[in-house]
Amino acid sequence: MREITYREALNEALLEEIERDPKVFLLGEDIAIYGGAYGVTAGLWKRYGDERVLDTPISENAIVGVGLGAALTGMRPVAEIMYIDFIGLCMEQLNNQVAKIRYMFGGKCTVPLTIRTEGGAGRTLGAHHSQSLESWLIHIPGIKVVMPSTPYDAKGLLKTSIREDNPVVFVEHKMLYNTKGPVPEEEYTIPIGVADIKKEGSDVSLLTYSRMTLFCLEAAKILEKEGISVEVVDLRTLLPIDVKAIVNTVKKTNRVIIVEEDCKTGGTGAEITAQIMENAFDYLDAPVVRVAGADVPMPKSPVLEKLAIPDTERICEAIRKLVRR
Amino acid sequence: MIKEVIMPKLGETMEEGYLVSWKKNEGEKVEKGEVLFEVMSDKTNFEVESLHSGYFRKKLYEPSDNAIPVTTVIGYISDTPDEPMIDIEKKSEPKTDVSEEKPVEKTTISEATGKEESTVSGRIKASPVARKLAEEAGIDISLIKGSGPEGRIEKEDVLDYLSSKKTEGKPSSSGDYTVKEWTPLRRIIARRLSESKREIPHYYIEGRFIVDRIAEIKEAKKEEGIDLTYTDFLIFLAAKAIKEYILVNAAVVNDEIRIYSSVDIGLAVSVEDGLVVPVLKNCDSKSIYEISKERKQIVEKARLNKLTEGEIKNARFVISNLGMYGVENFQPIISPPGVAIMGVGKVGKELVVIEDKMAIIPVMNVSFSFDHRVIDGAYAGMFYKKFKEIMENPVLD
Numbered sequence: 001m002r003e004i005t006y007r008e009a010l011n012e013a014l015l016e017e018i019e020r021d022p023k024v025f026l027l028g029e030d031i032a033i034y035g036g037a038y039g040v041t042a043g044l045w046k047r048y049g050d051e052r053v054l055d056t057p058i059s060e061n062a063i064v065g066v067g068l069g070a071a072l073t074g075m076r077p078v079a080e081i082m083y084i085d086f087i088g089l090c091m092e093q094l095n096n097q098v099a100k101i102r103y104m105f106g107g108k109c110t111v112p113l114t115i116r117t118e119g120g121a122g123r124t125l126g127a128h129h130s131q132s133l134e135s136w137l138i139h140i141p142g143i144k145v146v147m148p149s150t151p152y153d154a155k156g157l158l159k160t161s162i163r164e165d166n167p168v169v170f171v172e173h174k175m176l177y178n179t180k181g182p183v184p185e186e187e188y189t190i191p192i193g194v195a196d197i198k199k200e201g202s203d204v205s206l207l208t209y210s211r212m213t214l215f216c217l218e219a220a221k222i223l224e225k226e227g228i229s230v231e232v233v234d235l236r237t238l239l240p241i242d243v244k245a246i247v248n249t250v251k252k253t254n255r256v257i258i259v260e261e262d263c264k265t266g267g268t269g270a271e272i273t274a275q276i277m278e279n280a281f282d283y284l285d286a287p288v289v290r291v292a293g294a295d296v297p298m299p300k301s302p303v304l305e306k307l308a309i310p311d312t313e314r315i316c317e318a319i320r321k322l323v324r325r
Numbered sequence: 326m327i328k329e330v331i332m333p334k335l336g337e338t339m340e341e342g343y344l345v346s347w348k349k350n351e352g353e354k355v356e357k358g359e360v361l362f363e364v365m366s367d368k369t370n371f372e373v374e375s376l377h378s379g380y381f382r383k384k385l386y387e388p389s390d391n392a393i394p395v396t397t398v399i400g401y402i403s404d405t406p407d408e409p410m411i412d413i414e415k416k417s418e419p420k421t422d423v424s425e426e427k428p429v430e431k432t433t434i435s436e437a438t439g440k441e442e443s444t445v446s447g448r449i450k451a452s453p454v455a456r457k458l459a460e461e462a463g464i465d466i467s468l469i470k471g472s473g474p475e476g477r478i479e480k481e482d483v484l485d486y487l488s489s490k491k492t493e494g495k496p497s498s499s500g501d502y503t504v505k506e507w508t509p510l511r512r513i514i515a516r517r518l519s520e521s522k523r524e525i526p527h528y529y530i531e532g533r534f535i536v537d538r539i540a541e542i543k544e545a546k547k548e549e550g551i552d553l554t555y556t557d558f559l560i561f562l563a564a565k566a567i568k569e570y571i572l573v574n575a576a577v578v579n580d581e582i583r584i585y586s587s588v589d590i591g592l593a594v595s596v597e598d599g600l601v602v603p604v605l606k607n608c609d610s611k612s613i614y615e616i617s618k619e620r621k622q623i624v625e626k627a628r629l630n631k632l633t634e635g636e637i638k639n640a641r642f643v644i645s646n647l648g649m650y651g652v653e654n655f656q657p658i659i660s661p662p663g664v665a666i667m668g669v670g671k672v673g674k675e676l677v678v679i680e681d682k683m684a685i686i687p688v689m690n691v692s693f694s695f696d697h698r699v700i701d702g703a704y705a706g707m708f709y710k711k712f713k714e715i716m717e718n719p720v721l722d
Contacts, residue, residue: 254452254454254480281453282453282454282456282457283453283454283457284452284453284454285452285453285454285455285479285480285481286452286473286474286477286479324473
């Protein structure tokens with residue numbers, strides 16, 4: 001199978017959906033002429049023009065508000081928020097309008113809006129451009145939150161998100177855009193809400209998503225040599241979360257480490273832990289462990305930034321400690 | 326400083342243990358957490374580790390078949406290899422007085438894997454999955470050594486224990502006997518009933534109910550197409566007697582005598598290689614027909630091994646019937662947490678004197694076992710009298 005980058009996979013998904021459905025259009029800051037801050041929309045404006053690919057002023061609130069209005073009146077917009085760090089600026093639209101309007105009008109309208117954004121650390125962009133704010137989003141009933149880790153998942157899930165009649169926040173990771181992986185040329189989609197076992201194992205389960213999946217796979221590889229069989233479950237979607245997959249892996253290995261880039265306190269791992277307590281307590285052989293981001297604003301220093309988020313070595317240590325071998 | 330090594334108390338019921346082997350020689354260095362010796366208790370071997378680092382200086386006992394009372398000093402550890410040993414001869418007796426004149430520090434020994442740490446105020450530290458596995462296998466988790474942090478019992482420990490039991494208990498046909506393996510159900514029965522007979526001061530009363538009226542009603546109902554059994558009558562009418570003698574409906578839980586408002590009666594049902602006690606709830610507010618219907622369902626479920634946990638929990642008064650085998654009388658063991666159980670013998674025609682006249686009528690032999698902690702003889706007698714009265718003058722509505 002051909003290999004393409006995460007960026008190219010996303011670009012293909014957008015192009016194919018624009019082709020497929022005349023109601024699909026893109027809007028965001030610098031996504032048209034410039035091709036997007038991370039180049040995801042490169043070439044699309046040239047090909048489809050202003051009708052389908054729209055540069056907007058620097059107003060996140062307006063981007064999401066316009067997206068919502070368009071969605072309510074029959075379009076299928078894909079809005080881009082350049083950094084998830086700016087999501088606070090459009091929280092009124094996202095939290096109070098986008099997420100609730102279908103519910104509050106008794107289902108009389110749908111909101112087929114996709115909001116693409118990206119997050120995470122790794123480029124030493126400092127505290128305003130490196131955050132992982134997904135736990136804010138999973139606290140909003142009415143939206144879906146998707147966070148793919150591979151080019152294959154990125155393409156398949158973005159296509160599904162665009163076709164979804166409910167709002168989806170699609171969170172990419174800035175350190176994944178250049179990663180490569182196999183992506184078939186033929187059409188495919190991936191359902192929202194279904195986790196993917198990226199590697200089977202029997203001694204310990206790593207529950208993770210987005211960029212941390214790659215670290216987990218590296219750690220699994222290292223520990224395989226030490227005789228520890230590690231299962232890596234990529235959640236892919238955080239809302240709705242795949243409780244069944246979580247329970248199944250706990251039943252299988254009885255030991256769980258949640259690896260997340262966001263801050264530990266009140267983070268996504270806390271919710272996953274609670275799901276395990278509620279649904280799989282009897283299958284635990286040890287307390288759930290979290291390897292998570294530090295509770296600090298992301299430092300600008302490359303040394304400190306590396307310390308503030310999990311890395312392969314720290315994941316390995318956590319596994320060795322939990323499995324005690 | 327000199328520290329004592331004692332025979333540990335490895336279980337609540339352990340009074341003495343056998344020294345199986347020393348793992349260190351005199352003069353050898355010993356680290357805290359290292360296995361120092363092995364002890365056998367209740368046919369299980371435990372490796373025992375020291376809580377202190379130092380030098381193992383003196384063995385007071387050699388491995389033998391002689392039991393050593395718990396807390397007996399069996400050896401000494403010192404901080405340095407050559408500090409002078411105190412006069413130790415006297416202290417090889419069970420701990421009655423700890424010498425004041427010498428700086429002997431009392432040390433406790435934890436089992437190899439920190440068993441003592443793992444039981445904090447009676448609660449055994451075990452992972453949820455380990456507990457679940459042990460429960461499913463019907464084994465007492467306190468018998469298992471934990472290897473996890475702070476002695477937590479983990480899945481692997483339970484599996485190891487089970488596989489060691491399996492090799493121990495493998496059916497063998499050598500010699501004059503074969504060995505039958507314990508099934509989980511048998512283990513539970515063994516544990517529960519041993520506990521009951523050991524803990525509960527049982528006493529027994531016997532009597533007989535004249536059941537000619539019940540026999541008549543049975544016949545009449547049969548003609549109407551309703552099949553009622555003696556057990557149905559017993560459950561239905563016992564509930565009425567219990568309603569007046571509420572202590573019979575008590576349970577001893579957590580050192581409390583709990584008296585319940587609903588009369589839930591258990592029925593001993595024999596199943597393949599064992600016995601279960603499904604419960605009929607709220608018998609005092611049900612008609613005999615409802616009871617009969619429920620009884621059939623629950624017995625069927627018991628035989629098919631389909632009872633849910635709720636259906637076998639919280640039996641208090643239990644009825645056990647062996648009459649169909651022609652048994653005259655027997656004294657059943659109380660099923661905890663209940664405080665009374667009824668044994669029903671055969672129903673048969675007998676010669677009975679009623680008002681100075683002889684009559685040949687159906688009689689049911691009955692016996693009851695009571696928990697003397699809760700129910701005294703006179704109360705039991707009054708309950709029996711009431712029950713007999715109700716059985717002999719049955720009213721169905």
